[in-house]
Amino acid sequence: MQAHSKQALAGITLAALGVVYGDIGTSPLYTLKECFAGHGLPVTPGNVLGILSMIFWSLLFVVTLKYVIFILKADNRGEGGIMSLMALARQAASGKRRGLVVVLGLFGAALFYGDAIITPAISVLSAAEGLEVIKPELEAYVLPMSIVVLMALFLIQRFGTASVGMLFGPVMLLWFGTLGVLGLMQIAATPQVLAALNPLYAFDFLVKHGHDAFLALGAVVLALTGAEALYADMGHFGKKPIRLAWFNLVLPALLLNYFGQGALLMTDPSAIRNPFYLLAPSWALMPLIILATLATVIASQAVISGAYSLTRQAIQLGYCPRMGILHTSAKEIGQIYMPFVNWGLLVAVMVVVLAFKSSGNLAAAYGIAVTGTMLITTLLAYIVARANWGWPQPLALAVTSFFLVIDTGFFSANALKLFSGGWLPLLIGLAVFTLMATWKRGREILVERLTEHAIPLDSFVENMESFPPSRVQGTAVFLTSTLQGVPHALLHNLKHNKVLHERIVLLTMQGEDVPYVAPAERVRITRLSNSFWQVEAFYGFQETPNVQEILDLCAQQGLEFEVMDTSFFLSRETLLSTARPGMARWREQLFVWMSKNALRATDFFHIPTNRVVELGAQIEL
Known part of the structure; x- marks a missing residue:
């Protein structure tokens, strides 16, 4: 029994490795390069050790201490997730504080959509840029290859992730x-790079370089x-599986x-043009590009699936109009596909790739979308x-x-990039926030008018x-929002x-601040x-209402329905x-337009x- 449970845990941990860590796992493709190339810092041993020290302690404090140990407690x-955290905090808040919690949660969720657009674009572009390392003349193929890979990724979404998961x-x-082996080989050749474990190198770098170091902090994130x-x-x-995967494989x-990569730069500063791919021997470059492309597709898949899940939560919590939700797995309730969200993301990602052209x-x-969400998560966690x-x-x-001091530092560093691209996730976030807030307020006004x-x-x-007026045979079910x-x-x-039917049932759907509602608590009959x-x-915010399920549960409590003798009346x-x-x-x-385009209640x-x-x-x- 114990061996079986260990085997099951290993399987779940492996699955978590594929879905949870795709995004952070592909960050080495571009992070260190941007820390230097993006800000014109000279590639000196001191600067390399300073940047590496900041990366090391950031991974330790932000990911390990804050998320893996602290935030995972808030289930x-x-x-989990920012909408789930908002629902938890909203239960505990009241009055103006409750309103502030909702605003923070909604804006954090809105920023996630900016992340869901930029992640596939930057990840796939950075993988394809390995072609330039093989031969500079191949640079012309980077953009077309990225577009083909991204289009294929969004086109297969309707088949679900169950088969490829x-x-x-x-x-x-x-x-x-592969990440570990490539790095270990270079560290063995230049072991002095391990001095970056000392936080004094990060401190010294920040003090010596001032403004430039602050700008580099925006790339460290x-x-x-x-x-x-x-x-x-x-x-x-x-x-447990998420923590096991992080400590045993991902973090090392x-x-x-x-x-x-730092060790390589200390011996060959010219490798800054692409330190990740230059870690590999020339014969391994093409296999590494293929593996990197697969990894970035997986990273993008996780973010796209997250956008589906977040949108469903927003619908159930009353912040988004009804949309089509298709379940792509008979076993996993969390595996869904939302056509409107999918095609909207595809168009946005294509526009971003064609506009920015490189990682x-x-x-x-x-950075702004990521650090903004991190900042809001900390506030709600308090x-x-x-x-x-x-x-x-x-x-x-x-x-x-x-955690707030660290988050504020990262957010401030990225805010300086507002006019060089940082406006994009903020613009997306503000647009999504406006839509969600307008829908919520519009529904409240509509109920008031009704x-x-x-x-x-x-x-x-x-x-x-x-x-009584004249009565006709059968049951009439009237869906009402109040x-x-x-x-x-x-x-x-x-x-x-x-006329009235011989039996009248007034049916109301209520969204709850919990992910799932137990079947025994699903229906209340008066x-x-x-x-x-x-x-x-x-219904919880991770569930999709189903009238047939409601009728079946009513029958268990003595209120039975004959579907062919029941009429459903909608306003x-x-x-x-x-x-x-x-x-x-x-x-x-805007609310009128959203209402017209919402999925029919039927x-x-x-x-x-x-x-x-x-x-x-x-x-x-």
């Missing part, structure tokens, strides 16, 4: 093994990209490779440590302040039972058809009268932007299309 019923772990195992994936993928693999392989140009744009873990304030302040003139439910039910007031679709049906029932269905609102107080007119018009909730009746209603915002 929301086993799930099994290859991710072994490929990344080979990748990290490239070694940390993908740290958020540790937390975001916790629900898929668990803490990364350090060996970075120090190996060096893109490096300036990369609230969770105080409210959820019961930490005393001095301890919570001491721990989070330590309830303004709504008839109280209790008195309506009592009146219908006392003075428990208060009579649904518009019910009033319209009664007004125009002048009998309002002899013929009126109220059903509340609860289809036509929204009009007005001058009434609520939102700015441009935001109202498709999203998987309601049998031949049993649906839609009744229109015109609402002024």
